[in-house]
Amino acid sequence: MKENITNDVMINAEAFTIATQMYVRLRRVSSRVIDVMYLVGNKEYAKHIVDIALATQDAELERYVARLTPLIDLYPESKAVEVPEQKDRLESERVETLDVYSSEVTAEEIYEAQVSHHYIGALR
Secondary structure (H helix, E strand, O other), rough: OOOHHHHHHHHHHHHHHHHHHHHHHHHHHHOOOHHHHHHHHHHHHHHHHHHHHHOOOOOOHHHHHHHHHHHHOOOOOOOOOOHHHHHHHHHHHHHHHHHHHHHOHHHHHHHHHOOOHHHHHOOO
């Protein structure tokens, strides 16, 4: 187990090093900016960036791609996240919160909020 964790850290460190070098070179060659942290953590994004780097036909970028490609194959598979369920739950909580705040506002609170914006009222 410990060996596996150490191996993952080494892969991420090497991939991060190569990705930062690719970031600089891609920015110089094609004025393209990439997300290095996302490249290190996402296999599909890394493959997409490799395709972009190869499309520039730059010799230095091709060397970086040759170093990065074996590391991409060692990335763990990304897990599917169930966002729609979580989004529905958050939306219902937000609606409940809005209902609570909208029923608590009084005419006096509205007046006090408006008075503080007046120039004379702010001086007193």
